Amino acid sequence: DTGVSQNPRHKITKRGQNVTFRCDPISEHNRLYWYRQTLGQGPEFLTYFQNEAQLEKSRLLSDRFSAERPKGSFSTLEIQRTEQGDSAMYLCASSSTTRRELDYGYTFGSGTRLTVV
Amino acid sequence: EDQVTQSPEALRLQEGESSSLNCSYTVSGLRGLFWYRQDPGKGPEFLFTLYSAGEEKEKERLKATLTKKESFLHITAPKPEDSATYLCAVQDRDDKIIFGKGTRLHILP
Numbered sequence: 001d002t003g004v005s006q007n008p009r010h011k012i013t014k015r016g017q018n019v020t021f022r023c024d025p026i027s028e029h030n031r032l033y034w035y036r037q038t039l040g041q042g043p044e045f046l047t048y049f050q051n052e053a054q055l056e057k058s059r060l061l062s063d064r065f066s067a068e069r070p071k072g073s074f075s076t077l078e079i080q081r082t083e084q085g086d087s088a089m090y091l092c093a094s095s096s097t098t099r100r101e102l103d104y105g106y107t108f109g110s111g112t113r114l115t116v117v
Numbered sequence: 118e119d120q121v122t123q124s125p126e127a128l129r130l131q132e133g134e135s136s137s138l139n140c141s142y143t144v145s146g147l148r149g150l151f152w153y154r155q156d157p158g159k160g161p162e163f164l165f166t167l168y169s170a171g172e173e174k175e176k177e178r179l180k181a182t183l184t185k186k187e188s189f190l191h192i193t194a195p196k197p198e199d200s201a202t203y204l205c206a207v208q209d210r211d212d213k214i215i216f217g218k219g220t221r222l223h224i225l226p
Contacts, residue, residue, distance in 0.1 A: 004160075033214065042121075042204055042216035043161065056213055091160055102149040102208065105163030 004109035006092050012115045013082055020078045021112045025094030032075050033106065034067055035091040043091055049075060050097065082116045089113050119144045119209050123217035130195055131225050138190040138203055138220045146210030150188050152181050153204040155219065161204055164190075195224045 005024040013019050025032050030051050035043035046065065047057045051072035064082075069075040079086055090113075093106040122141045130136055142150065149168055153161035165174045167183040174181050178199065180191040190203055200223050206216040 031212075035216075040218070042123075042206075042218045045213055045215060048212070056211060093160075102166045102168070105151055105153070105166055106214070107163065108153075108160030110158075110160050 004092055004094050004107050006090075006109035006112050008112055009110065010113045010115075012117060015084060015116055016081055018078065018080045019082055019114065020076050021090055021114075023075045023077070023092030023094075023109060025074070025092070026096075026107055029094035029096045029107070030072060031095045031097055031101070032069060033093045033095075034075070034077050035093065037089045037091055037111070038087075046077070079114075082114075084116045087114055087116045119207060119213070119215045121205055121207055121215050121217035123203075123205050123220050125220060126218070127221040127223070129223045129225060130192075132196060133194045135191070135193045135195070137192070138222070140188040140190070140205030140217055141186060142188070142205070142207050142217075143186075144207045144209050144215070148208040148210060148212065150183055151206045151208070151214070152179075152188070152190055153206065155202045155204055164203075192222070195222075197224045197226045200224045 007022045033048040034046040037043045049069040064080045067077045089111040091111045093108045095101045095106045120143045124139045149166045152164040155161045165181040170185045172183050178193050182189045202219040202221050204219045208214045
């Protein structure tokens with residue numbers, strides 16, 4: 001297992017189009033987080049899953065954003081009707097809850113950089 | 118509401134010049150406080166987890182400490198390869214993880 005994989009690495013889209021990103025976590029990890037990061041800022045929490053259940057979603061997240069994790073494996077994040085303000089790096093992180101996972105932190109992917117033109 | 122504030126925003130040091138980064142936090146039921154390193158264009162890389170006041174952890178030139186209201190990341194005799202953004206994050210009782218804005222550290226050779 002080579003870590004958390006995110007695809008695509010870069011996405012350029014026109015305003016108003018829909019985009020979907022994929023995250024493949026480390027295989028034995030049952031917890032998965034999505035974050036958004038803009039230049040000069042820390043990662044901003046969007047949502048997280050334990051297995052296939054979406055446990056929490058940020059109040060800041062508009063209805064245009066939706067995330068799924070079918071079968072508790074990979075996850076997708078979809079943004080509908082993109083706006084220029086959606087331009088950011090979208091990060092995925094995973095962890096296990098079957099051991100004292102906090103000792104090992106969360107493993108992040110390299111992110112998907114979205115540019116809305 | 119959970120909040121994490123890091124200072125300074127940016128720090129320039131000469132190689133070998135030790136210093137500390139600060140992370141102040143308010144959280145509903147701290148499950149853990151994390152330090153991460155982030156290089157440009159990459160995802161954050163895990164450094165430490167601290168759980169309770171008084172705890173310390175070390176890794177090479179880095180040492181993290183925790184009190185009830187803040188955490189410090191001490192950097193001893195830094196090298197240019199330590200240049201990065203250092204992020205602090207807290208995990209609350211609902212397992213939500215909130216990050217600070219980070220400290221951009223630049224070590225001059």
